[in-house]
Amino acid sequence: MTEFDAIPDHGLGWLEASGEHADIVLSTRVRLARNLQGHAFGARARVNDREAVLRQFRNSAEHSEMLRGGTLLEIPEVPGRTRQVLHERRLVTRDLLGEKGSEPVTSTAVHFARREPVSVMVNEEDHLRMQSLLSGLRISEAWRIVDRLDEEIGRELPYAYHPEFGFLTSCPTNVGSGLRASVFMHLPGLVLTKEISKTLRGMSELGLTFRGLYGEGSEVVGNFFQISNQTTLGRTEEDLVEDLDRVVRTVIDKELHARQVLLRDAPGVTEDKIWRAYGTLRYARMLTFDELMNYLSGVRLGMSLKLLRGLRVYTLNKLMIFTQPAHLDQAAGRDLSPEERDAHRATFVRRVLATEGDVSAVTEEAADDRSPDQP
Amino acid sequence: MADMKCESCGSTEPVVHLTQIVNNEMSTHHLCQGCAAEKGLQDSPDPTNYQLLDLIEKASPDTLGASQGGGGQCAFCGLTFDDFRKTTRLGCPQCYEAFSDHLPRLLRRIHGGVRHVGKVYLPPDPSASEMEKRLEGLRRKLERAVQSEDFERAAEIRDEIQVLEPVQSPT
Numbered sequence: 041m042t043e044f045d046a047i048p049d050h051g052l053g054w055l056e057a058s059g060e061h062a063d064i065v066l067s068t069r070v071r072l073a074r075n076l077q078g079h080a081f082g083a084r085a086r087v088n089d090r091e092a093v094l095r096q097f098r099n100s101a102e103h104s105e106m107l108r109g110g111t112l113l114e115i116p117e118v119p120g121r122t123r124q125v126l127h128e129r130r131l132v133t134r135d136l137l138g139e140k141g142s143e144p145v146t147s148t149a150v151h152f153a154r155r156e157p158v159s160v161m162v163n164e165e166d167h168l169r170m171q172s173l174l175s176g177l178r179i180s181e182a183w184r185i186v187d188r189l190d191e192e193i194g195r196e197l198p199y200a201y202h203p204e205f206g207f208l209t210s211c212p213t214n215v216g217s218g219l220r221a222s223v224f225m226h227l228p229g230l231v232l233t234k235e236i237s238k239t240l241r242g243m244s245e246l247g248l249t250f251r252g253l254y255g256e257g258s259e260v261v262g263n264f265f266q267i268s269n270q271t272t273l274g275r276t277e278e279d280l281v282e283d284l285d286r287v288v289r290t291v292i293d294k295e296l297h298a299r300q301v302l303l304r305d306a307p308g309v310t311e312d313k314i315w316r317a318y319g320t321l322r323y324a325r326m327l328t329f330d331e332l333m334n335y336l337s338g339v340r341l342g343m344s345l346k347l348l349r350g351l352r353v354y355t356l357n358k359l360m361i362f363t364q365p366a367h368l369d370q371a372a373g374r375d376l377s378p379e380e381r382d383a384h385r386a387t388f389v390r391r392v393l394a395t396e397g398d399v400s401a402v403t404e405e406a407a408d409d410r411s412p413d414q415p
Numbered sequence: 416m417a418d419m420k421c422e423s424c425g426s427t428e429p430v431v432h433l434t435q436i437v438n439n440e441m442s443t444h445h446l447c448q449g450c451a452a453e454k455g456l457q458d459s460p461d462p463t464n465y466q467l468l469d470l471i472e473k474a475s476p477d478t479l480g481a482s483q484g485g486g487g488q489c490a491f492c493g494l495t496f497d498d499f500r501k502t503t504r505l506g507c508p509q510c511y512e513a514f515s516d517h518l519p520r521l522l523r524r525i526h527g528g529v530r531h532v533g534k535v536y537l538p539p540d541p542s543a544s545e546m547e548k549r550l551e552g553l554r555r556k557l558e559r560a561v562q563s564e565d566f567e568r569a570a571e572i573r574d575e576i577q578v579l580e581p582v583q584s585p586t
Binding site: 075077081082083165187201202209210213217240241243244250251261271274278328365 | 424430431432433434435436448449451467491492494502503504505506507508511518521522525526527528529530531532533534536537538539548555556559568575
């Protein structure tokens with residue numbers, strides 16, 4: 041898989057669970073939208089606009105310390121399944137790849153920096169989208185990396201910039217700073233204590249947006265939520281980044297408190313949920329996506345609460361990414377049917393947990409030490 | 416529920432719902448497992464077109480008349496305001512000038528503010544006034560870095576300022 045060999049960490053550095061609060065905050069992303077003068081934006085750009093944008097970007101990359109010697113992939117030249125894998129690793133957007141089942145738009149590309157965790161998508165909705173994706177809660181750090189790259193590229197390329205509106209973008213929701221910072225958080229404590237709606241509404245009032253997955257009957261799938269800044273105009277980049285950081289830290293405190301409430305008020309039920317989740321992942325023969333997400337959530341909570349010792353955050357992050365359709369297809373070397381995928385997913389999870397997720401020896405012992413009526 | 420289709424691929428019966436709150440408004444999207452897996456793990460927090468369409472509509476009560484009367488078309492890319500209302504995307508940098516009558520109201524609804532106060536861009540061949548604006552921006556940034564005791568950052572910004580600042584005659 042030559043494409044991935046050329047990308048630092050195979051594009052998986054953000055899974056390493058190295059950042060602050062990595063058990064709760066899976067990842068941080070900061071992206072900047074930039075456009076070049078004299079060319080129509082993404083949707084209205086013609087073939088020659090896109091070619092010119094890519095050419096100009098290539099030249100600027102040669103003068104950029106961060107990008108020089110990195111890897112540029114032209115999307116139309118990348119095999120279909122590899123494109124999907126890039127997407128599942130969150131390195132490119134669906135927009136860059138184009139409609140499902142049709143060929144990608146010409147002159148679309150992604151350039152990965154040589155060493156730093158930063159990349160640039162070319163000819164997406166905006167001409168350039170620079171983004172840094174890091175493990176854990178590292179909003180300021182991600183912003184600085186992207187800011188530095190923006191300085192390097194901005195010295196070379198004529199950005200579309202307006203003295204009043206700032207950096208001009210295709211969508212009016214991105215104009216101004218062009219900055220979108222987001223974190224991916226695991227909040228099972230707030231969901232189980234039914235505090236989540238209140239927390240999310242509160243965040244929305246502070247100018248942040250959130251999204252989450254829900255199943256039938258509005259139960260939450262996986263307990264993962266994405267939180268990001270909503271506005272880009274009228275505040276400095278530092279304000280946007282610091283505000284998000286502050287709110288996320290408050291949410292982490294609330295989540296930690298909720299977990300303590302669970303352990304205090306319902307220790308038996310909580311522990312049972314966690315062990316059932318672990319047991320299912322360890323032995324199931326078929327796993328659908330939302331089953332996997334829900335059980336992984338239980339196991340992640342158990343790991344955070346030190347009920348499942350011997351498990352690493354990295355292992356759980358890996359289980360989420362490598363069990364997506366294109367990753368499973370790639371491992372199988374062919375396109376799998378949905379039923380086959382459920383089976384392959386379960387096999388993959390079992391194999392990984394057998395080699396790096398065997399918690400039974402350590403934890404059973406700890407459990408046996410306790411008297412039955414002790415919480 | 417039975418005839419509900421996945422909003423993303425239209426094929427399978429949806430089983431997962433993606434809920435977002437943007438601008439204090441909640442919206443839910445119905446997705447099949449495959450699309451939910453994809454969208455649930457991606458972060459694309461941009462507001463959905465549906466919400467943006469609504470904002471554009473609210474911010475431009477008089478635009479129907481304007482677009483019919485040819486009141487707004489970008490001379491560079493040919494986008495009309497009506498096109499913008501349908502697609503929620505502007506066509507090119509010049510559109511911001513072409514629709515300058517309508518945009519501030521929309522931008523205020525989306526962002527609260529209408530004026531960029533962040534990074535000041537310095538084009539490759541800057542004029543003297545562009546240099547001055549950029550320096551002002553960098554000085555603001557420097558002040559902030561010092562306030563938050565981020566001295567490493569402050570030193571970097573100071574270096575940038577020194578590169579741009581006109582050489583001062585010794586006093």
